[in-house]
Amino acid sequence: MRATIREVAEHAGVAPCTVSRVLNDHAADHMRPETKERVLAAIRALDYTPVKAAQRLRRQRTHVLGILVPDITNLYFALLTRGVESVAFERGYTALICDSNHEPEREARYLDMLLAEDVEGVLLVPTGRPDARAMQRLADRGVRVILADRRLDGFPVVEADNRAASQRLGEHLLGLGYARIAYVAGPADVSTAEDRLRGFRDALRHAGKKLASLRLGTFTFESGFQCAREILQREEVDAIVAGNDLMAFGVLRAAEEEGLSVPGDLGVAGFDHVPHVPYATFLRPELTTVEVPVHEMGREAARRLLDGEDGSLRLTTTLVPGGTCIAQRSGK
């Protein structure tokens, strides 16, 4: 049913390798234009497509990339994925999609699968605790791995300047006059969460202050809501800052339930400026946050993977003052 290179060769009255040369643009100049034309015609006539498996076996290269993220339905990771996919497409690479569902076991199985697929590179956003053995197997085989968003010892990473940005955010809030600030952080084993917390504390420390309260969430709407409710019911604070926007929305929701107006009674800030992209102009009140260039992070990570660059990269973020902090509102 499907034509092979031999059939194309016969059809064109040449040898298989000549067809191969045409296909791969080898020695294109040293070939009689007429021969090339005959081959091309045969290819069209038989609707010939090379069998990738044979090419890969022979060439010992797959031109395949693996994308392994914790949750593809999270817009943050979807944007990252799209960044990788777009570069892969431009460069003629194929991208495998893997969703670890935040589970280290599933992640480990996918890593082994990617190994078996002979991918040339893996873009990984690791779960909190990636399987060391699975990671080692990739390293042993020389499979390039680049991390996006989150660090892990021994691997290059493309990330945001979370710590510095978070410090700026802290200084911004202090400048607005907030004094008793609570922080709802992301999971302790995720570098992103850690950096943001650390940067925020830097800002407070430099001002001779401390966090009024600290809770650990899981970067979900629900956890932001729960943590904020606890804080609001038990403590006196004038602002709550969350480790990402999703949790910040949970905070806003909790404030609403407690009958607190934002920013009148409570200042609220988040981080990443991502989950609400389509609604950015709709959500009220607009969140004070830090914009993380996630799509660009994905593209840059893919580029480095394909270009064989081994270093890490830290991308710049932007503070986005919203309407959830006093000064913005009074300034309007």
Next chain:
Amino acid sequence: MRATIREVAEHAGVAPCTVSRVLNDHAADHMRPETKERVLAAIRALDYTPVKAAQRLRRQRTHVLGILVPDITNLYFALLTRGVESVAFERGYTALICDSNHEPEREARYLDMLLAEDVEGVLLVPTGRPDARAMQRLADRGVRVILADRRLDGFPVVEADNRAASQRLGEHLLGLGYARIAYVAGPADVSTAEDRLRGFRDALRHAGKKLASLRLGTFTFESGFQCAREILQREEVDAIVAGNDLMAFGVLRAAEEEGLSVPGDLGVAGFDHVPHVPYATFLRPELTTVEVPVHEMGREAARRLLDGEDGSLRLTTTLVPGGTCIAQRSGK
């Protein structure tokens, strides 16, 4: 560096085919347990993984699936993708991710790429106008294609009961007393949009009424906003219904800009109940909508692809009354 099946065989003191038999669980019973054990030990010792390209070339099967959607960062398609990915993972299939970015040309190139990859099946959410030749090439080669969400002549599809559900939504709104209803539909060349509009019109017709106004949007927040603004500035309506939730959010935004309270001055409804999942409990006012089981659609489509079922399937939706229609509010 990497071990081959021959090296494993030598290490175990057997022939390559014996290793292959162990690997593929062939004739496992007719094999001396001791031999099998030796082979297994050799596999472990050399950290052997079969080369997928060689297996595929030999077996003439790839166990690969293609996922081609218009925009992976749209939660609707991300949920669909995740549904497919989860089934693929369970069944030991690999999934290629392709994002057509709503562009027919890019879609066509991806279709050809999937053909070249010898995928065993393609889950396609087509752009408005898929390239007929590219589709034909897949068909000629006998590549299984299943559509999700949107229909296309000649291909099986897994979709929602859009028309019936939209009719129910229409009846619901009429029952609440809305009389002058405007409709913001999705793109004319997308069956989903068409069905929802048709179903809504069915409801009105049965009640002896007609749409007060009709606009065509593009399923984006922005287009919903634009269409609603035009409607509100030029016409007298008491409700605006959008073809999906994203546009409905745009409608809500436009209502806010016009100083209209919802549902006091204007009733608003959407369709799909998807884009706002994380914020479902946060968004105010809550949208009246129809829940579409997108993730399940993805899973079911993948199952049918893998099980070789050729028929179409229509999944049931659920009406979700929110706070954007009068009765709900007064009922509270």
Next chain:
DNA sequence: GTGAAAGCGCTAACAC
């Protein structure tokens, strides 16, 4: 129960 040998479809030396 296990081995020998052929061949999946392609590409890259090496001939001529």
Next chain:
DNA sequence: GTGTTAGCGCTTTCAC
């Protein structure tokens, strides 16, 4: 300029 040949790593008859 183009053809011949070998072989990538695996599976699968067919022997024995």
